[in-house]
Amino acid sequence: MNNIVALLRFRLIQSNRLLKDAGYLMVVIVAFLTLSVISQGFVFILECPPEVYGIAAFVLLILLHNQRKDTVFLESLFQHKYEIILLYCLEYLLVQLPFVILFISTGSWMKLAVAVLSSGLVSLSAKASTALFSSSNRKSGIRFIPLSLFELKFFLERNVLLIFILVALLGLTVYHFGFFFVLILLFSITIMGVFVPVEDRSMVNWSKYFVANKLLKYTLAVQVLLLPAFCLALFNRPDLWMWYAWAYGMALLNLWMFITYKYSRYAPDRIEIGSSNALAIFVLFNFLPGTFIVSLIYTIINYVKAERNLIAYYART
Amino acid sequence: MLELKDCTFEYPSKKIFEGLSISFKENAINGVLGRNGIGKTTLFKILTNVLKVGKGQIELNGVPLNPSDVSILQTAPFFYPYMKGKEYLKLVLGTLSERAADLAAVFNLPLDELIDNYSTGMRKKIAFIAVLCQDRPVLILDEPFNGVDLEGNELMKAILKREKEGRVIICSSHILESLTDSSDTIHFIQEGYQYELYEKNSYESLNLAIGKIIDSKIESLGAKS
Numbered sequence: 001m002n003n004i005v006a007l008l009r010f011r012l013i014q015s016n017r018l019l020k021d022a023g024y025l026m027v028v029i030v031a032f033l034t035l036s037v038i039s040q041g042f043v044f045i046l047e048c049p050p051e052v053y054g055i056a057a058f059v060l061l062i063l064l065h066n067q068r069k070d071t072v073f074l075e076s077l078f079q080h081k082y083e084i085i086l087l088y089c090l091e092y093l094l095v096q097l098p099f100v101i102l103f104i105s106t107g108s109w110m111k112l113a114v115a116v117l118s119s120g121l122v123s124l125s126a127k128a129s130t131a132l133f134s135s136s137n138r139k140s141g142i143r144f145i146p147l148s149l150f151e152l153k154f155f156l157e158r159n160v161l162l163i164f165i166l167v168a169l170l171g172l173t174v175y176h177f178g179f180f181f182v183l184i185l186l187f188s189i190t191i192m193g194v195f196v197p198v199e200d201r202s203m204v205n206w207s208k209y210f211v212a213n214k215l216l217k218y219t220l221a222v223q224v225l226l227l228p229a230f231c232l233a234l235f236n237r238p239d240l241w242m243w244y245a246w247a248y249g250m251a252l253l254n255l256w257m258f259i260t261y262k263y264s265r266y267a268p269d270r271i272e273i274g275s276s277n278a279l280a281i282f283v284l285f286n287f288l289p290g291t292f293i294v295s296l297i298y299t300i301i302n303y304v305k306a307e308r309n310l311i312a313y314y315a316r317t
Numbered sequence: 318m319l320e321l322k323d324c325t326f327e328y329p330s331k332k333i334f335e336g337l338s339i340s341f342k343e344n345a346i347n348g349v350l351g352r353n354g355i356g357k358t359t360l361f362k363i364l365t366n367v368l369k370v371g372k373g374q375i376e377l378n379g380v381p382l383n384p385s386d387v388s389i390l391q392t393a394p395f396f397y398p399y400m401k402g403k404e405y406l407k408l409v410l411g412t413l414s415e416r417a418a419d420l421a422a423v424f425n426l427p428l429d430e431l432i433d434n435y436s437t438g439m440r441k442k443i444a445f446i447a448v449l450c451q452d453r454p455v456l457i458l459d460e461p462f463n464g465v466d467l468e469g470n471e472l473m474k475a476i477l478k479r480e481k482e483g484r485v486i487i488c489s490s491h492i493l494e495s496l497t498d499s500s501d502t503i504h505f506i507q508e509g510y511q512y513e514l515y516e517k518n519s520y521e522s523l524n525l526a527i528g529k530i531i532d533s534k535i536e537s538l539g540a541k542s
Contacts, residue, residue, distance in 0.1 A: 006408055010400065017399040017431075072367055073395040076448075077409060079385040 003077060004087050011091075030281060036288055042102055045111075048178045053099075054114040055172065056182040059165055061092050061122040063186070066161070071126075088123035149221055155194045162190065166225060173232040177240060180233035184247045187225065188254045188283070195258040198265060211263050211306045215256055222255060250286050257282060257299045263306035266313060318343055319364075319382065319455055319485045324373030326363060333359050334510035337373070341485050341504075346477055348500030349489040350523075355506050357489045358392065361457050364487075365389050377455065377485070389457040394444035402428035402435070402443055409447040420446045420476070424469060437464035445473060449480060456480075458488040462495045474499040493527070 019027050045053060065088070078084045093100065096115050103112040142160075145153040156163055166186065172179040207213070226248060233244050261279060282298050285291040319341040326333045333356040341347040351357050362368040364375065366384035375382040396405060402421065406428070407413050413428075421428050424442040432440060441464055448456060458477075462470050477486060477499055490496045496503060503515045505523060507530075515523040 002411060003408070006411075010397065010404060010408065013404075014397060014399045021399075070395050070397065072362075072365070072389075072391065075367060075384070076365060076387070076389055 001083065004083060004090070007087060008090065011094075033281065033285070033288065033291075044178070044181070045099060046102070046106060046108065049176065050110045050114045052176045052178045053111055054118050056179070057096065057115060057118040058121060059169065059182065060186070061095070061118060062125070063162070063165065063189075064095070065092075065122055065126055085123045085126070088126055089119050092119035092122055145221075148217060151194050152218070152221070155190075166190075170225065170229050170232070173229050173236065177233045177236040177244075180229050180244060181247055183225075183229050184251045187222070187251050188286075191251075191255050191258050192283070195262045198262060209307070210310055211260060211303060214263070215259055215303075218255055218259060219252060222252075226251060250292060253292060253295060253299065254283060254286055257286065257295055257302070260299050260302035260306050263310065264302040266306065266309045318378060319487075320374075320376050321363075321370075322374045322376065324363075324370045324375065326359065326368065326370050337510050339504065339512065341487050342502060343378070343485050344482055345501040346481055346486045346488055346499055348496040348503035349487060349506065350491075350493070350496060350503055351489075351506035351512075353491075355508075356510060357506065358459060361389060361459050361487070361489075364455070364457060382455070386453050387455040387457060388448040388451045388453040390441075390444050390448045390459060390461055392459045392463070394440055396432045396440065396444075398433060400432050402426055402430060402432055405432060405443060406447055406450075410450050414450060417446055417450045420449070423472065438466050438469055441465050442469055442473075449476065454484055456484055456486045458486070460490055461488060462490050462492055470495060493524070497523070 022030075074084055074087070078087075093116065096119065100112065100115055103109070103115060142153055142157050142163075145156065147153065166183065169179050169183040169186065173183065230244055230248050234241060257279075282295045285298075286295040321337055321339045324337045325335045326337075327335075349357055349360075359368065363370055364382070365387050377383075377386060400408075403413055406417050406421070410417060418428070421443070424439075424446070426435075426439060426443055426446075432443065435443065441461065445458075445461055448458075461473060465473065474495070477488070480486075481501075488496065488500060497520045501517055503520070503523060504512045505515060505526065506512045513523075513526070
């Protein structure tokens with residue numbers, strides 16, 4: 001039990017150091033933006049049925065759990081199994097804290113119970129899901145994604161379970177339109193991981209309008225997932241078409257932003273190291289009505305920079 | 318003595334071992350040697366209960382192994398971002414013991430600094446101190462000497478030799494000299510998890526066995542070209 005208290009205490013200290021490092025002013029700006037995004041989500045979450053919130057929370061927490069790098073460390077730290085389960089449960093409740101406060105303040109007791117239950121279920125199934133992920137993390141070949149989409153192919157080969165979750169969310173959109181938004185959120189999070197590694201420049205098989213072709217290829221490829229989800233949501237609640245269109249557009253903008261950002265870093269003489277903090281802020285801008293213009297401009301600037309960089313590099317070789 | 322009895326383990330795409338029986342001595346440093354991907358880390362994950370064997374038993378001195386009896390130093394130890402050396406030791410050990418502080422001083426580790434600022438070798442050293450001071454009966458060290466400077470390497474070997482009483486220490490390394498210097502026995506694992514056990518007085522034959530494998534591979538390369 002002492003270890004749990006020590007770890008949670010450290011989490012507080014860690015958060016403070018992180019905020020200090022990022023700069024408190026920046027934190028206030030990001031917090032304001034985040035709240036703006038979440039506040040729209042709050043209304044939706046209050047209105048959706050508890051089971052929709054429960055499934056969405058469970059799926060996102062399972063994915064979050066399997067991104068953790070400290071599971072083996074924690075296994076060796078705790079003497080008893082129940083201590084780890086309790087720690088996970090508390091941490092996942094803390095992750096849902098804004099919603100927990102919302103449910104308490106509005107008296108949504110059913111949803112509060114679902115939030116606690118989803119944290120508990122993820123914690124209890126942590127061991128099984130870690131084993132499942134660690135076996136699926138052993139790279140397996142996915143043939144249906146062509147090599148030309150290698151970023152996505154390699155990412156999903158290492159995260160096979162993610163494909164099943166995305167397909168399951170697609171299926172659940174038939175049951176409730178809310179899953180469309182969960183799918184869009186998960187898609188956007190996934191894209192953040194897909195384009196992070198940057199291959200050596202010698203591997204960039206450049207041709208005219210290289211980045212534009214890349215954008216087109218990926219835009220078409222992701223329709224396999226996004227378009228059926230959009231249609232199913234539309235079939236479910238046609239009156240919300242504007243919200244779906246907005247989420248759809250933002251997911252695509254997110255995709256374009258990450259592709260253009262990746263190639264904008266290929267400066268003629270070196271690969272620039274970018275700031276993921278700045279990119280995270282643009283992702284937030286992306287989902288705010290109005291401020292997405294900023295992300296769009298950022299994407300266009302990066303696109304021009306990326307094409308120019310690659311032309312300059314290949315003109316020299 | 319730590320024993321794996323008739324154990325079987327496989328990933329969905331690959332069988333690692335079947336019917337494996339292997340034992341590691343108490344009061345001794347048990348070296349584990351084998352090429353990349355042969356399954357050394359998998360074996361360590363099984364011993365720490367991260368992975369489960371499909372069949373077979375794992376026993377420590379005749380009773381089933383309790384995962385809390387095992388400490389492990391991973392190839393790339395995990396550290397939380399924004400954590401100081403002192404905080405790490407306190408978290409792992411419950412309190413910053415005098416012994417841990419002394420060892421940190423011997424290794425010249427700045428405990429008041431963030432571990433994010435430590436070099437690879439320094440990270441290995443602080444994780445080594447932590448697992449050593451946990452004082453558990455089984456201590457697994459997965460490539461502990463990688464990235465550690467010469468002085469640190471020699472210190473680690475000397476400390477291990479002093480600390481082996483009452484413990485089963487299992488240590489893997491790809492640096493043969495480090496392993497032969499520190500280990501009392503070496504399990505040389507080969508294809509299909511077939512292994513040969515070498516005692517301290519037969520390390521010369523281990524060298525010869527490795528030499529033979531390399532020679533045969535070079536010969537097959539020559540035959541192809």
